[in-house]
Amino acid sequence: GAVVSQHPSWVICKSGTSVKIECRSLDFQATTMFWYRQFPKQSLMLMATSNEGSKATYEQGVEKDKFLINHASLTLSTLTVTSAHPEDSSFYICSAGRGFGETQYFGPGTRLLVL
Amino acid sequence: AQKVTQAQTEISVVEKEDVTLDCVYETRDTTYYLFWYKQPPSGELVFLIRRNSFDEQNEISGRYSWNFQKSTSSFNFTITASQVVDSAVYFCALSEIRNTPLVFGKGTRLSVIA
Numbered sequence: 576g577a578v579v580s581q582h583p584s585w586v587i588c589k590s591g592t593s594v595k596i597e598c599r600s601l602d603f604q605a606t607t608m609f610w611y612r613q614f615p616k617q618s619l620m621l622m623a624t625s626n627e628g629s630k631a632t633y634e635q636g637v638e639k640d641k642f643l644i645n646h647a648s649l650t651l652s653t654l655t656v657t658s659a660h661p662e663d664s665s666f667y668i669c670s671a672g673r674g675f676g677e678t679q680y681f682g683p684g685t686r687l688l689v690l
Numbered sequence: 691a692q693k694v695t696q697a698q699t700e701i702s703v704v705e706k707e708d709v710t711l712d713c714v715y716e717t718r719d720t721t722y723y724l725f726w727y728k729q730p731p732s733g734e735l736v737f738l739i740r741r742n743s744f745d746e747q748n749e750i751s752g753r754y755s756w757n758f759q760k761s762t763s764s765f766n767f768t769i770t771a772s773q774v775v776d777s778a779v780y781f782c783a784l785s786e787i788r789n790t791p792l793v794f795g796k797g798t799r800l801s802v803i804a
Contacts, residue, residue, distance in 0.1 A: 618795065618797050679792055681727070684734060
């Protein structure tokens with residue numbers, strides 16, 4: 576099946592630093608990727624839709640200047656958490672699919688801990 | 691608007707018991723897709739099944755089976771002869787129009803006790 580990778584899998588950083596997370600579709604092209612956030616024992620919350628070659632679409636309440644998304648190619652989307660603070664600590668997951676109704680495959684996730 | 695409800699927050703069963711995870715959805719679209727994902731303690735979401743709204747045929751895959759009923763807007767998931775390795779959080783999800791993101795239920799945490 577399709578594979579989506581994420582890097583890094585774990586990040587520990589100091590408050591105020593920026594963290595970049597990469598999401599790659601390894602064996603298919605994805606014009607759209609999605610970024611989710613998951614707090615402990617909660618469901619996945621959609622943060623934004625990443626569109627190749629255009630600006631990302633952010634969900635209500637998600638700060639676009641805080642969470643920068645760049646979809647530079649059909650196989651790569653990046654999420655940058657700028658000036659991270661402890662409340663940004665969470666599990667970040669990306670997903671990608673080939674198109675309408677196609678299964679969304681999820682990356683293994685990135686655990687971010689901001690000290 | 692679309693919505694997915696998983697009323698069972700946590701379920702505990704003894705190994706070899708059968709267990710059914712409930713999923714009820716809401717959507718205005720006539721064309722949609724339903725999914726189940728498994729999230730083990732490692733965190734990675736594992737795809738289990740995808741079902742489109744025009745196919746109400748139930749599906750069986752090994753110990754897993756799914757019951758899709760449009761009349762009740764339900765897409766329930768049954769594990770027969772549960773095993774400890776089945777312990778995980780299971781998410782039901784809905785996808786509507788073209789390439790929209792999945793709408794997830796809150797998940798059901800299944801614990802299978804040896």
